[in-house]
Amino acid sequence: MAAFSTSSSRPYHIIIFGASGFTGQFVVEEVARTASEGPKGSLKWAVAGRNRAKLEKVVEQAAGTLSKPELKSEVDILVADVSDLDSLAVMCKQAVIVLSCVGPYRFFGDPVVKSCVENGAHCIDISGEPQFLESMQLNYHDQAAGNGVYIVGSCGFDSIPADMGVIYTRDQFKGTLTAVESFLTASAGPEGGCIHDGTWQSAIYGLADSNKLRSLRKKFGHKPLPVVGPKIKRRGTLFYSNELQQYAIPFMGTDPSVVKRTQRYLTEELNESPVQYGAYVGVGGISNIFKLVFAGLMFFFFVKFSFGRNLLIKVKHTVSSCESYAIFNAKTLEGSSFRFIFLGEGYTEGSDPSEGKPNGKIRTLVKGPEVGYVATPIAMVQAALTMLNESDSLPNTGGVYTPGATFAKTTLIDRLNKHGIQFSLFPPEVQ
Structure with a gap:
């Protein structure tokens, strides 16, 4: 080694x-x-x-x-x-x-x-x-x-809070955790937020090559993971989240794929019970929805064509650009933060996961500073x-x-807690 x-x-x-x-x-x-x-x-x-x-x-x-x-x-x-x-x-x-x-x-x-x-x-x-x-x-x-x-x-930020958050929720649950949903919100500082060129390009080319990702996954030849308890219900493309008290959409980032790969490893290599996972992100109120729909449709259209991808890369600077390390450091970090709420359900100790509906719930929280250049x-x-x-x-x-x-078997979560990325039970701890 x-x-x-x-x-x-x-x-x-x-x-x-x-x-x-x-x-x-x-x-x-x-x-x-x-x-x-x-x-x-x-x-x-x-x-x-x-x-x-x-x-x-x-x-x-x-x-x-x-x-x-x-x-x-x-x-x-x-x-x-x-x-x-x-x-x-x-x-x-x-x-x-x-x-x-x-x-x-x-x-x-x-x-x-x-x-x-x-x-x-x-x-x-x-x-x-x-x-x-x-x-x-x-x-x-x-x-x-x-x-x-x-x-x-x-x-x-992609994807330690989400991946380790599911691990933390599982470890805190007294019994067999079968499913977790996460709800992400992020707030910008007083000067607003921005996105750097590399991150922006990753999003553009990632969406453009989504078909290649599906082909890549077929090469692994994975069998479906076993489902313990009821199959998790997927929420709609846009829905009102009582958990966040705002509208939410499925999270488009890498968290779901990373968590699923982790659960496959824990199941196939360590013989642990797999946890199903759904990831969502808050988008705010009605006014934000109209902006999101318009921006989303434009983005999805342009990334399909090379001229569109080039145009998106060129115009980013006029929308939200991190032009300078010094300016960014001073203007945008203070007051920025993120917050993940994890809602889990499963079978309490002594219950048989093969019989009946889950009889236990848990809520946990992972929160921290600005996502891209502090938390990461x-x-x-x-x-x-x-x-x-x-x-x-x-x-x-x-x-x-x-x-x-x-x-999963280390003290990484404890280390993160000491440095501002905090994992905790979210009252009420068990419902």
Whole structure:
């Protein structure tokens, strides 16, 4: 198995690849902020990317923001590029874990995963792209398992709150949990929100390639997961949610696919009872619905054609653009937050899941700060620190895994609670 400790030939616990990218800058700050939580109270880390001058600026920015001038001399800088496989190999051979921040991952993620698998580095990314995540599992799981390498995708807002939220709800329920629905709301700060180019492109190309995702899934040859208790009822395309006191729609992101992959692993590998899952997001009142319908129809139309995709990418800057790290950091983080309500049902202890209707319910809550550039770095870095400190609690073999499959037996939730992503029972605890 690939090591979880440094050595003379592998000197860094963590290398942040893509550190000069928009999200990478926030990940750098979070690593610097939590370095004392590394193995034996210290963390050896470096930043990597294709432009040394930009990387130096990122480290300097972090040193100033955190009042840690020593970072400028302590943090090493490595030059590596996804188009230069030799440079990737050199980087991966020096890392215990590579934090991959090189989205859109459909364009830049594969070479990083491949190099990590071949060169003995574990890899964590923050992808919210199901096609990329599942193709990595299809293409590299067996090789990663053979090499003892752990590749863990979607370790950001997509999808640690949802995936670990279902795990938390299951663990808090006294009995057999059979189904969970999650309801997400997010609030922007006083200056409003924005979306970065990489995230916007991921959404555009993800929807455009939805047919390819269905074809990809057929290649796994998975059998349907067993259903314990009644089959979960899917809500409508648009409905009024009493849970949120506003209108809601099915969540279009990667959370449902990630949670389902986790439940498949827990069922097939650990022989645990699977939990059905439905994910929804609040959209507000009537006025917001009209805006959503119009924007949604336009978006769905344009992503089907190359000219439309190019147009969406070009016009984004006039709608909601993160043009500058400094401006974004100052204007949009304060006051932004997210909130997941999880509603679960199942059979209490002593009840037979094969007989009758579920007789127990539970509500839990996961909440935290701004989703993209505060919560995501926290989740990613705490996932890496958990791997470094609790390697004995990971799956028995390497492979390509979801967060829930990787961290179900670890203290990741406790670590997240200490850093502002809070998991708790939601009164009334059991109805």
